[in-house]
Amino acid sequence: MAFSISTNRIFIKSLITCYNSLTDEKKIWLTKYSPGTTVQVSGIYKCTECNKEVTCNKDDPFPPPKDHEHIKETKWKLIVEADTKGKGSY
Numbered sequence: 001m002a003f004s005i006s007t008n009r010i011f012i013k014s015l016i017t018c019y020n021s022l023t024d025e026k027k028i029w030l031t032k033y034s035p036g037t038t039v040q041v042s043g044i045y046k047c048t049e050c051n052k053e054v055t056c057n058k059d060d061p062f063p064p065p066k067d068h069e070h071i072k073e074t075k076w077k078l079i080v081e082a083d084t085k086g087k088g089s090y
């Protein structure tokens with residue numbers, strides 16, 4: 001019993017550590033972006049309503065609501081991040 005309790009504690013602690021170590025870079029994969037807002041990361045984005053894909057460049061706006069309309073609010077989700085740094089820059 002004691003063993004399993006301490007194992008759970010370690011598991012919970014590692015979950016918290018994992019959550020706290022989420023950097024902004026990782027959060028971009030979890031965020032759903034609204035139409036017309038500024039693109040944070042260049043790449044390919046997918047509409048959460050119809051799966052249409054668009055390429056967006058950093059600092060450009062996402063397609064405005066009137067260009068891509070759904071009954072529910074359209075959201076864009078990052079599926080491919082453009083590697084703008086390339087190899088050798090790590």
Ligand SMILES: [Zn+2]
Nearest residue numbers: 047049050052
């Ligand atoms: Zn759509």
